Amino acid sequence: MKNILGNIYKKKLTESKKKIYLGFFWLLCFAALNLNPEEINNMNSTQLLRIASPLVLILFFFIYNFNYKIIFFQKINVNFYLFITYFFLLIFFTLWNVNINSFLNIYWGLLMVVPILYIFVFQNDSDQLKFFLLLSLLLLFSIFSYYFLKIVISMILLKKVIHLYGISDPNFFSITNEISPRSSGLSRMAIIIYISLSCYLVTDRRKFYVKSSACFFAIIIGTIGLLFQSRTMNFIFLIFTILLTLIYFNRKSLINRKFIFFLIITPIILTNIYNYYAFQNTSDAQYLKYYDNHYNSEKNFNLFDKSKNIAKNSIIRESDENFSSSRFDIWRKTIEISKKNILIGYGFQSDRKLINESTHNVYLYSLICGGLISALLIILISLRGAWVSLMIIINFLFLKKNYDSLALISAFLVPLFLQRGTLENSYGIYSIDFLFFIICFFINEINYKKKLFI
Numbered sequence: 241m242k243n244i245l246g247n248i249y250k251k252k253l254t255e256s257k258k259k260i261y262l263g264f265f266w267l268l269c270f271a272a273l274n275l276n277p278e279e280i281n282n283m284n285s286t287q288l289l290r291i292a293s294p295l296v297l298i299l300f301f302f303i304y305n306f307n308y309k310i311i312f313f314q315k316i317n318v319n320f321y322l323f324i325t326y327f328f329l330l331i332f333f334t335l336w337n338v339n340i341n342s343f344l345n346i347y348w349g350l351l352m353v354v355p356i357l358y359i360f361v362f363q364n365d366s367d368q369l370k371f372f373l374l375l376s377l378l379l380l381f382s383i384f385s386y387y388f389l390k391i392v393i394s395m396i397l398l399k400k401v402i403h404l405y406g407i408s409d410p411n412f413f414s415i416t417n418e419i420s421p422r423s424s425g426l427s428r429m430a431i432i433i434y435i436s437l438s439c440y441l442v443t444d445r446r447k448f449y450v451k452s453s454a455c456f457f458a459i460i461i462g463t464i465g466l467l468f469q470s471r472t473m474n475f476i477f478l479i480f481t482i483l484l485t486l487i488y489f490n491r492k493s494l495i496n497r498k499f500i501f502f503l504i505i506t507p508i509i510l511t512n513i514y515n516y517y518a519f520q521n522t523s524d525a526q527y528l529k530y531y532d533n534h535y536n537s538e539k540n541f542n543l544f545d546k547s548k549n550i551a552k553n554s555i556i557r558e559s560d561e562n563f564s565s566s567r568f569d570i571w572r573k574t575i576e577i578s579k580k581n582i583l584i585g586y587g588f589q590s591d592r593k594l595i596n597e598s599t600h601n602v603y604l605y606s607l608i609c610g611g612l613i614s615a616l617l618i619i620l621i622s623l624r625g626a627w628v629s630l631m632i633i634i635n636f637l638f639l640k641k642n643y644d645s646l647a648l649i650s651a652f653l654v655p656l657f658l659q660r661g662t663l664e665n666s667y668g669i670y671s672i673d674f675l676f677f678i679i680c681f682f683i684n685e686i687n688y689k690k691k692l693f694i
Contacts, residue, residue, distance in 0.1 A: 334587025430465030462507035602661035602668035
């Protein structure tokens with residue numbers, strides 16, 4: 241009997257070690273974020289290690305797990321080949337247009353291929369994919385906490401009320417001397433965490449103090465996400481709260497249903513209280529200004545732009561800035577350039593090369609970078625992601641089928657990135673959005689196949 245129990249324990253320990261080992265390789269995919277391969281000659285040793293580690297170490301994984309290669313030929317997965325074709329088309333057009341683009345930008349394609357191959361290896365292993373998602377959420381929470389702690393410390397030391405729209409501090413990454421995420425990026429992190437904690441609360445059956453703590457953090461982080469004043473993320477917050485309301489009225493048997501009311505109302509109340517307090521003392525109210533020009537040196541960077549007095553405007557944005565942040569003009573330019581040769585794209589980051597701007601739309605980015613075929617591929621991927629997520633959400637809301645917390649998180653996060661993709665490049669480029677999108681996409685595929693639908 242002891243030998244049997246010992247063997248079971250050893251087996252579980254081995255499985256746990258393997259899961260952690262595989263999770264480590266997945267987290268390596270995050271190492272190269274916010275680095276530009278075109279600046280490789282100016283990178284320090286830390287940046288070089290970061291930009292190389294995803295490719296080198298995950299290649300090491302495939303070499304020493306050679307048997308995984310046969311999985312790509314066992315069963316054709318249409319979704320997988322849609323992704324792969326999209327990546328390689330953009331790599332091809334990058335090399336095709338080296339007179340316009342930099343051949344170094346093919347690195348973006350290689351970076352996008354690596355995690356999708358890794359995910360595809362475990363396409364039928366729901367537990368492993370969910371573990372990857374859990375690790376990703378923990379990493380995202382750590383990064384967000386680090387940035388926000390810097391903001392809180394600045395507020396305390398400088399005794400200033402900080403309006404969170406437009407913040408950026410190059411000292412956040414003192415080792416690599418990089419610009420920190422903008423307010424929209426930090427808002428995205430906060431809303432992802434808020435949605436994840438909310439999904440956890442409506443499905444989990446743990447002790448009351450654990451659920452109460454999760455509810456508290458969800459409310460605080462949701463409030464912070466709103467305070468960054470990202471229009472896109474605030475809209476996504478609104479859509480998600482509507483879905484939470486539907487859960488409240490349609491899933492009355494949920495054990496944690498009582499938390500939903502606080503998850504919806506409290507962040508809105510706290511946001512209004514903060515904004516009311518911030519505008520009361522307008523003479524001292526300043527906000528951290530984000531410098532879009534990354535060439536500004538640290539010495540020239542002003543932590544607080546005192547020339548901006550909130551009393552002069554009832555809003556925080558620049559007075560000459562239009563509501564769309566010039567997106568309509570950018571989209572018009574993108575379409576005009578793409579129409580000149582609708583089938584041929586210009587490769588990764590060609591929007592930066594040709595219009596000196598991000599296209600702020602995943603479909604137009606695909607069009608200018610990979611031509612019409614790439615745009616159609618990303619549309620097909622998006623439609624598939626939307627359909628599968630919708631079916632899972634409908635089954636949860638109205639057919640009252642149960643899912644575990646990570647499965648439900650995946651179902652709600654994919655629509656977040658789909659919505660964000662209409663106003664940002666989002667999952668069309670190598671980014672946090674892309675890494676979360678593909679892991680949630682394939683978790684949803686597993687759940688979609690397991691359940692019977694209408």
